[in-house]
Amino acid sequence: MAAYRDLSLNQLKSYLEEKKPTLILFHRKPDPDCIGSAVALGQVLSELGMQVRLCGEDPIPKRLLFLNEGSKIPAVIWEEMEGKEIPERIISVDVASTSQLGSVWEGLCKAGRSVDLMIDHHGRGERFSDGYVDAGAAATAEILFDVFDLWVKEGKLRSIPLIAAKALYAGLAGDTGGFRFSNTTPQTMVRGAELLRYPIGHDEICRKIFECKTRAQMTAEVEAANAIEYYCGGKFAVSRLSLSRKRELGLTDEDLGTMIDVIRAVDSVKVAMVVREEEGSRYRVSMRSTDTVDVSLICAEFGGGGHARAAGFTAELDDFDIAFEKIKKEIENRLQC
Ligand SMILES: [Mn+2]
Missing domain, CATH: 3.90.1640.10 (inorganic pyrophosphatase (n-terminal core))
Structure with missing residues (x-):
């Protein structure tokens, strides 16, 4: 190098x-x-x-x-x-x-x-x-x-x-x-x-x-709140947005940036994550940490990066669930749950 x-x-x-x-x-x-x-x-x-x-x-x-x-x-x-x-x-x-x-x-x-x-x-x-x-x-x-x-x-x-x-x-x-x-x-x-x-x-x-948000952004935030899944006794929260759902709601990428803030706001949540499916089995993942978990380390494993408390990655994955299990396990380890 x-x-x-x-x-x-x-x-x-x-x-x-x-x-x-x-x-x-x-x-x-x-x-x-x-x-x-x-x-x-x-x-x-x-x-x-x-x-x-x-x-x-x-x-x-x-x-x-x-x-x-x-x-x-x-x-x-x-x-x-x-x-x-x-x-x-x-x-x-x-x-x-x-x-x-x-x-x-x-x-x-x-x-x-x-x-x-x-x-x-x-x-x-x-x-x-x-x-x-x-x-x-x-x-x-x-x-x-x-x-x-x-x-x-x-x-x-x-x-x-x-x-x-x-x-x-x-x-x-x-x-x-x-x-x-x-x-x-x-x-x-x-x-x-x-x-x-x-x-x-x-x-x-x-x-x-x-x-200020656009109406579409508001729609995306409501969707993020409705789709929330909790793990680790509520410390880890995830919202997923599939490509078909995104189309159904008429959302563009520009509308989705604040979905993560909605999840992060829940009082029990230490790590928040939004998973967005994109064309060609690509997944765009955003993570936030409100605690000691350094999410940039987790994202780096998938070719991404960022800060300790705000990071992300985009990856082409045949099966997102396999990656998700890995991420979940790491977070569970780090949060000791
Ligand atoms: Mn900056």
């Missing part, structure tokens, strides 16, 4: 100061942190006189489009890059593995290119370029805040552009569940507080991220 370089914060800052046309990549199934980080970095680099473009396998989801509102930075999916010149510098934000880049990674490989720098906060994952990876940061947005803050203090930037400040706050709030999750540190709050000095409208940001 190639040895990749770990940059210091100052090296990261200098690297970003190099005036180069830049492609900023975010991960598939985008969340507020990856979109917020991409938008914020894009906005600031463009303010510093660089040409920027954002790109991911999936487009920015409708519910997060407000983060890029008012920005002139184009956000495209990889297909729209096809045939166009790929910018000189490629930076990924909030991406822990190449599989999270999906078709973007495949396209880059085909074009003989790769990622030049990864900026991320996932402790477990797969290094695929030089990078700045701080597993102690609750969000990638925290890392970018530090860089922008240095630029402001040095006078390179008059202030953090409002669009970027909003986007960073969304990233911080998103990955900490509104500053509630265990990953929230004193530094997270300090950075959040600094961003509140800007007229970002944090109440509206949080309402859009956490409270």
